[in-house]
Amino acid sequence: MTASPLASADAPAAPLERFAAAIGLRNILTADADTAPYLVEWRGLYHGRTPAVLRPGSTAEVAAILAIANETLTPIVVQGGNTGLVGGQVPDESGREVVLSLARMDRVREVDAAGGTMTVEAGCILERIHAEADAVDRLFPLTLGAQGSCRIGGNLSTNAGGTAVLAYGNTRDLVLGLEVVLPTGEVWNGLRKLRKDNTGYDLKHLFIGAEGTLGVITAAVLKLLPKPVAREVAFIGVESPEAALDLFNRLRGAAGSSLTGFELIAHTAFDFALRHLAGARNPLSAPQPWYVLAEVSSGSRALDVRALFEEVLAAAFEDGVVTDAAIAESLAQGDAFWHLRHGLSEVQAHEGGSIKHDVSVPVASVPAFLARATAAVEALVPGCRPAAFGHMGDGNIHFNVSQPVGADKAAFIAGWDAMGTVVHGVVAELDGSISAEHGIGRLKRHLLPGVKAPLELDLMRRIKRAYDPNGILNPNRVL
Template sequence: MERNPHADRFAEIIGAANVLTAPEDKAPYLREWRDLYQGVTPMVLRPGSTGEVSAVMKYAYDNDIKIIPQGGNTGLVGGQIPLETGDEIVLSLGRMNKVRAVDPDGFTITVDSGVVLETLQNEAEKVDRLFPLALGAQGSCQIGGNISTNAGGTAVLAYGNTRDLVLGLEVVMPNGDIWNGLRTLRKDNTGYDLKQLFIGGEGTLGIITAAALKLFPKPKKLEAAFIGLSDPHAALKLFSAAKAQAGPVLTGFEIMPRVGLEFCVSHLQGARDPLEGEHAWYVLMELSSGSEAFPVRDLMESILGEAFEAGLVEDAAFAQAMQQVADFWHIRHGMSEVQKEEGGSIKHDVSVPVALIPDFLDKAIAAVQDFVPGCRPVPFGHLGDGNIHFNVSQPIGADKEEYLAKWDAMNEIVHGIVHEFGGSISAEHGIGRLKRDLLKGVKSELELDLMRRIKDAFDPKGLLNPDRVL
């Protein structure tokens, strides 16, 4: 096969070993983990420094080469996978994995964008601090990708989205220029807050190469309970009562259906049902405090005791040790991956106002079951911040491909109900390729025009992650 004419120049910049051209070497970078996208690329580039990223981008810009930035390749909307046309080059940030600075007194940490999220969490732990972003893919996703997609996760209730955790960024622009915005200031009103454009920008405006991030006090007391309930309406009432009593001490409140728990027990290594009886719905509730003196367990018992008396809670298991806390969260974090074992799953990452979640679930579940009799809705997620992963598994014994062919039609049904409830069709996964054409249905023409003008200003040649988002 004839060698790509640009490969030699890229090899001079980042080293021949970091220009991957063999099919077996490129393969891990070309497949989206749900198998929705299988890309084609002439090469995968693995730069090891911001300077190398800059040189790569300058050459690509001068030669009209399309570049697709990629972190841990855990994205769920296809934004990190090259098109099947074969004219887009993947730029992987995985080698850029250094921790640049840790400041426990200032509660900040500065890292390369290729640092794996779990590694970042562990670095904070070493200095008795907490980096609160937590996701099911935290063992492989990278912080640059988390920032580029404004990842949510299970700690948004207490700490906010990724956007709320970023103090400063270093970004390589499409033409190779380096913007050094790695400031750790908590207050800075000197003009436009440029970093916000790259957070959630999905790699379409620039390549994030480093980030200065907020750390928090590490919880000294933590309690978790796995709770069985009759329906989401009871879960909402429990959340309201817990929030009123615990305030910021309430750091986790996740909802999941019985079928999702059954999937986990069947397919997730180490998972078991925390409760003896069966319940239609479950809540994982977590309380934590930075003070050893705070009576977290007493507060948990008080909240659930009142909920039992009010008939909101059917049963509950209290974590007796940190390992059991981890076991509870293992079930919640594993809920996405186990659905693959049950055949085709049509996904929706949506949000609606918290108070409307039960009504939304009632209507959406009935609608998809009417559309595909026998389908198995598995809505789960962050009730406390309004984000539900409304996934729908195929009927038992159905043909997977035939079922997945209904993806667009089911999306239209669910997203129509989301719109009716004043919600969003993408709560934390982004737009990428999967939802790009849906934007015109939820954004005004003015919003879309402003977004296009920003893209044109930052990337006038349209070479960086083209045809994603817009």
Template sequence: MISPALLDRFAALVGDANAITDPQDQARYLIESRGLYRGTSPMVLRPGSVAEVSAILRLASETGTAIVPQGGNTGHVAGQIPREGMGDLVLSLERLNRIREVDPVGNVLVAEAGAVLAEVQKAAEDVDRLFPLSLGSEGSCRIGGNLSTNAGGTAVLAYGNMRNLCLGLEVVLPTGEVWNGLRRLKKDNTGYDLRDLFIGAEGTLGVITAAVLKLFPRPLGHEVAFAGVPSVAAALDLYAIAAGLCGPALTGFEIMPRLGVEFTQKHIAGVRDPLSSPHAWYALIDVSTSDAAETAGRMMERILEQGIAGGLVEDAVLAASEAQRKALWHMRESMSPAQKPEGGSIKHDVSVPVASIPAFMAEADAAVAAAMPGARICAFGHLGDGNIHYNISQPVGAEKEAFLDRWREMNAIVHGIVIAHNGSISAEHGIGQLKRDELAEIREPIEIDLMRRIKAAFDPAGIMNPDKVLSARR
């Protein structure tokens, strides 16, 4: 455990007001949103500058003190939560939150790691630009966490994930050294791309303190449609039509089950089914164009016309205003929180090749039903990029704790089918603690060994977010 004298040394680096030891004040840093993981920490540090982050990591390396970087604490795999009883210090980036520069000519924005995603979006909008990352937690998640988990969101189809949206990084290494890689070049073939090592590393190699983010012209045309479809296979065929007609103008294509729509109507204020009758599945289609509003409208009309003619679309509504567009997306983004009032929910953030989605869903549904009769499957997500949030709500009348005790069992069933389809057990949430042991089982030994070599090269003292992604060797 950490001695009081060493804690005093850490506190002196940020000032007593930013070295939190009171249990009540610490509480929001120590538990993740789903309540699956709760950690302990003798101190939460809130540095206000890169120099303070550097000093903290230098002292941590010298003394072998474990550091857990944390952004907005919105992660779903407990990568941001300290271990219980291990003396980990939480390093919160929330005070390192400035937007340092906005360059609309170069289409870049430089933001510190603690900047809230919604504030970055607003800063881009203020200069008539778009930062396209969009997440349900965008009002509280922070850019450093988005980068550390390589966040995806609803616009990956057109713009890519955070790895695609970042040009350069500033990183404090475990030794306290600062790498200034805040380059804004689209072409730079000068050796290894260090940036890509830190993006998606979940704070295990260093602390991202700032980033150069890509901006895009704001679309002039924007159309959103909500369509009832008879099956996942029909939704996939409709996606193929939309992709063929729109190309890069197709910015989103989401699928939702009837159960998910029912949950949102029941538990989320203001949500209603915009169609006159229920359907087995729904597709949310988003089209954005840079030339004219009429172009987006024509594209969407052709998608729906061909979908109806082919028997793929049973009914549809086209948003007539920005308020209606936001309302349709609100239904989709509310699907996760709408499950909570229904009791326990076992989550899966998986991806499979897009063409394999109908087969994966059918096989997973059958396997889950056989293992847990009465389980309510609420599978939804980004059909266009193969990412399905395959969530299982507890059977009606079941005991929540007993249901959640079967989390690993259900993960093994669903993930086994994912692997059989050459998919991934983590599409956009990361590995953290939740999937660490499973990662070691499904990846080739050479891959795990290479990861360990990289970890050892960057963090020889083993202080950076230990037991996340890879188990710490003791």
């Protein structure tokens, strides 16, 4: 008998041959050049190995893969757009974990404008979902810097946040139903469009945010909302986070739920964008210690959004809360302001090593967190450059710290855990969270015992054992 082209020293031929029979040999990648893009996350912190990348094209094929994997005890790592930031989507270094890519499952199954829903497969790119919603004059509000490459299955599995959480909530708030393949290969069809359904446990919320450890999300019913008829975006200079918090409360008081964005940006992070982001320029007349990007939008023409903005900013100027501001004169200029914000993560790579922290604290504690965390990291690594930015309106700050100018990148990155200890210590003192929206993955798994009560961890493990008794799905992620 001729040896299978899928046989390798790292994995028995039999499971891979069975995978090939289930999805077709052409949909399995084994050559090093073909698998390489699936083996490293974009920051380069994790480099894995795999005997194969499986690319199913349907829910039935995913079910067949998991049934085989469960029977043969083959570990499976699920991957969407590979934009995750905690290492959960790439295989480990053992060479045993098989990658399950959902990239081919990218169909939009239905757009129901009248009912306000869209049913999509897990591999659908977020930006395409935006375009499909826009085509029927609707809005899907989940907005991320990686929306041109991230896929909705990954957004769901990590309960992604983004810049619109303030008004619309996290991803779990934008979902009505799911289709999920369990580790056993069983398919749960929960693709319901119901806004109200009190018939027992709401199972979809177990899978949203579970980071692929309980099942593989293959499709979802998403909520669509009416598009705003008025939208104003302002770029604002303030002296301090305290002033930004004051401005947030003024705008929230005046606009209520029409305040759809409120982002805080430190001058260091903004300077990086001006240096390295194509087309970037400062909308204000002079550099500022801190910047705020605020957006107010409304579905009613009765609300004069621009007049509201101008009134709040004028009063804030008079009271010394705001030092400079520019309200976008067009939709294109408003989009350019947001481009500055969404480019902040990528530009930091041009400044050398960057140690990143995705944390949240109560909104009122954001200024205290920034002051204390900045002092702590500067004491730990003199000359380091904190480049904080984030969603001040919901308390989520990306407290990223760039290496000192001229420092050795590898040596700086080697201090990741030590810096995390001091930053997370401040977070704990302020009753915050060590992971606001990126998840746990592999990067923060060791931190969970320090922030979760023993009973919480035990309950999580019980759920994992109930759904995945053989531990084949995303093993050693989260728990």
